[in-house]
Amino acid sequence: MRVALFVTCVNDAVYPATGIATVRLLERLGVEVDFPEAQTCCGQPQYNTGYRRETVPLARRTARVFDGYDHVVTPSGSCAAMVRDHYPAMGDSAAAAFAPRMYELTEFLVDVLGVTDVGAYFPHSVTYHPSCHGLRLLGLGDRPRKLLNAVKGIELRELPGAQECCGFGGTFAVKNADVSTAMGRDKARNAVSTGAEVLCGGDNSCLMHIGGVLSRESQPVRPLHIAEILASTEEEPWS
Known part of the structure; x- marks a missing residue:
């Protein structure tokens, strides 16, 4: 299976280890992971601040960047919810069509890959x-x-x-x-x-x-x- 990683702004700027861990985990499970370098913010800060109309170009861009992938995985429930819950309400057909393909990491593992034991070891x-x-x-x-x-x-x-x-x-x-x-x-x-x-x-x-x-x-x-x-x-x- 081939997926795209949507790493998110916070992880990219502050917590890169999370993005690296996500790739390492998915590859260990046999998933091929792509990272479209043109990805940017999903628009959540703007949307939540009230700039709803100004968010549409960001949503449209995100849909375009990840076009061609059946599954886009993100280690962020916040950003996944932004795409899945709010993109369909923006009135943009491309953003709405893209929304169902966004998965938060744990739901992708359990619902799509069908695994709960990922072979992890953490004695803490x-x-x-x-x-x-x-x-x-x-x-x-x-x-x-x-x-x-x-x-x-x-x-x-x-x-x-x-x-x-x-x-x-x-x-x-x-x-x-x-x-x-x-x-x-x-x-x-x-x-x-x-x-x-x-x-x-x-x-x-x-x-x-x-x-x-x-x-x-x-x-x-x-x-x-x-x-x-x-x-x-x-x-x-x-x-």
Whole structure:
């Protein structure tokens, strides 16, 4: 199977290890991964800020860049939800036709490849935060948990208030900084209470927000994208 990777702005600029882990994981499972270099932002920041009309050219461009691929995989529930949930409502036929071909990483693994055990090895204690877009718009359900449960050596710990928003929300964190910070502190406190070494999730934007709180409070919990856990093996362990 041949797919295209939509790495997203946040991963490309701040968390390149997540994109590398996604490719490593998919290739280990026999998937051929292309990376169209013309890809840019999907338009989510503009769309969420109210510039709906100005987002259409970005959506149209994204559809054009990934034309010809039956499956486009992204390690971001947020960006996948933007494409799948909002592109069809923009009134652009190309963007609407492209939307169903976008898959968040964990749903691609479980629903398309039909695997939950990806051969991962991660001998650490982990707690999982389900981001809002993956939880509510994509309906990922227990797919990420199924994948994590199959990881050799992992110790999963329940996160109190797991379904509560971390407070990032993209531009929400800028417009409502005090509320956003308070929500981030709640989520960080819950993560610390589990005693886990690692807080994982499917959106680095959320992990960046929570991780900022953890760092400022000198907490030992390390945020880590689920792709990096699933890509880790006994031969190539997480460092």
